[in-house]
Amino acid sequence: MANPIVTLRAYRDGLHLIIKPRLSIAEVEEAIQQEISRMNRPLVGTSVQIVLKSPVLEEEEISLLRSKLQEDYNLTVRGIDVVDDESVSPPIAAAPTTHSISQTADARAPRNSEPSRIIPHTIRSGQTEEFPQGSLIIYGDVNSGSEVKAGGDIVVLGTLRGNAYAGMNGRLSAVIIAMDFAPLQLQIGNYACRSPVSQEPRGYAEIARIGAEDVIIVEKFDKF
């Protein structure tokens, strides 16, 4: 159920914490606590953009909120936007019709600052590799029944047969690349898709990313 006061949303540039207007700081704090506890994974170490709908919270209330997010949830505040409620709100991931892909051009930027981890072997059924800080590169296959999760991109130098979850911290520019693509499920940010039944590997490398239609698209991988 959506929280009526604050909303955490994943956008192409990371998480946004959207705070509705005309509320006391105490109500906002409580709502934030509820919203964060609703998330099924820790948000530790990620950054958020605070989006305030006018009328705005007081200056000291904002700084209080900033330090509280840092202390209680280990969330860094990236910046604060004030949006006039009457003006057009930022495109929301959950509302595909209003979402434009304006930020694909600078998709490289967050990638540059991300670390990556190399897994030098095949990931077998029942095994999980998780790297929320950045990208995963797998020198081998990701077999059926296994799972790879990364804050950034996932690159499989083999066959992807298991589940892959890129952009787990909300970076929607994350991609999944595999030499042979036969996954059970793909997820990028909060977008998920399931492969068609009995998909055979096509014999060339493929890339999955969020396309202009706001769905995960898988296409032949030519160059980055």
Next chain:
Amino acid sequence: MGKVIVVTSGKGGVGKTTSTANLGTALALLGKSVVVVDADVGLRNLDIVMGLESRIVYTSMDVIEKQCELAKALVRDRRVDGLMLLAASQKNNKDDIQPEQMKAICDKLRTTHDFVLVDSPAGIERGFSNASAGADEAIVVTTPDVSAIRDADRIIGLLQNAQIEPINLVLNRFSAQLVGNGSMMDQADVLDILNIDLIGVVPEDSGVITSTNRGIPLVYEDASPGAQAYMRIARRLTGQRIPIPDLEDKGLFNNIVKWFTRNR
């Protein structure tokens, strides 16, 4: 110093016990001294497949509880020299044994025999960790179907974590006919997923059912294709280099069909 080899699969019913009984007998027929150990405490079967169920007096549980000497608990198979069985207790369950206790038994057996084959129970819990505790090497048995292969993949991961090396694959119940008409995975597909060394392919053989019910391992039936496959695997285990024959159907029509389905 002998080798301890765990025979395992993850999934049940793919032929671990049959493979253990046949490989143990085949190795003994090749002149090796062998102990086959049933690690399926509470659900023992190896004794039946080998036809030794009426002769069990002591089990590995009695050895662990120091009720008898290890040598006394070994049941000799009278049909062939050098083959012994260490049975599992039927009245206990798998949690009554610790991995270290199984390891101690395997380490002792290794000093007196060339091969110790441990028949692992299905699953990845205590029974599996007991069975693999003392193992130097592993044989993973799988059938060419997706569920058995996923479980084999899981088991291979666990064996690799336990640093058991090498891990060899036995592809069991392989049907050339089904591969030929495109309804079964072929050798190459299985190996592509599991990515370990293949030590043998055992064809589907209805003789297995009769041999199990009679308590006479298949390898005594020289003419049976399953027996020949197990004999070849046993020879490979002793270090002989024997190529794996191509069991796939070579009929022209099948090959044409296969060529088309492959290149779809």
